[in-house]
Amino acid sequence: RKEVEQDPGPFNVPEGATVAFNCTYSNSASQSFFWYRQDCRKEPKLLMSVYSSGNEDGRFTAQLNRASQYISLLIRDSKLSDSATYLCVVPNYGGSQGNLIFGKGTKLSVKP
Amino acid sequence: GAVVSQHPSRVICKSGTSVKIECRSLDFQATTMFWYRQFPKKSLMLMATSNEGSKATYEQGVEKDKFLINHASLTLSTLTVTSAHPEDSSFYICSPTSGAYNEQFFGPGTRLTVL
Numbered sequence: 001r002k003e004v005e006q007d008p009g010p011f012n013v014p015e016g017a018t019v020a021f022n023c024t025y026s027n028s029a030s031q032s033f034f035w036y037r038q039d040c041r042k043e044p045k046l047l048m049s050v051y052s053s054g055n056e057d058g059r060f061t062a063q064l065n066r067a068s069q070y071i072s073l074l075i076r077d078s079k080l081s082d083s084a085t086y087l088c089v090v091p092n093y094g095g096s097q098g099n100l101i102f103g104k105g106t107k108l109s110v111k112p
Numbered sequence: 113g114a115v116v117s118q119h120p121s122r123v124i125c126k127s128g129t130s131v132k133i134e135c136r137s138l139d140f141q142a143t144t145m146f147w148y149r150q151f152p153k154k155s156l157m158l159m160a161t162s163n164e165g166s167k168a169t170y171e172q173g174v175e176k177d178k179f180l181i182n183h184a185s186l187t188l189s190t191l192t193v194t195s196a197h198p199e200d201s202s203f204y205i206c207s208p209t210s211g212a213y214n215e216q217f218f219g220p221g222t223r224l225t226v227l
Contacts, residue, residue: 004155043205043218044156087155098209099146100216102155 023088118219135206141186142208
């Protein structure tokens, strides 16, 4: 299994739709997880952190299933401005440096 | 979030030239700097890690003599791509942090195009 694996996408949804992205990770020792958002030709920006079973912030909900080594991101009531690539990110607990390991990202396009 | 600047934001150069990219953490002391690169439609991949005042640690497959990293101060790190070739064309992003596993911030990135 790859270290961090995501739905390939792209997801094309209408405004107002609910969309969910999935992510699996290989290191069972991982304790924290992140969802980043990356706009075209821009740097990633932190969207949500997940440390326990889940986290909710407005229209965004992240859920963690440690047994299955699975993280999800749910976006409700999609807005045009949600169009971006969503990166599942896991700290590199196997290394000594503390860098982040990024998934390839899932592209979301929200249409009017 | 922290303020990180990266310069230049975009550079186009001829094959064989060297390009220096600067990354500054403007409002905190970056004891560690990660340098990532991202090829089109690919994920960010760690190139190297540097701790202030120490030599950088390079990931497997990244040539240390080609990608020179200097982290002389807690607010500035530079990445120099020496003798750039078209296959070095990529999006280079710095990520300073004040400690392992702390939240990491990213510079706005440098898009390098080598002709």
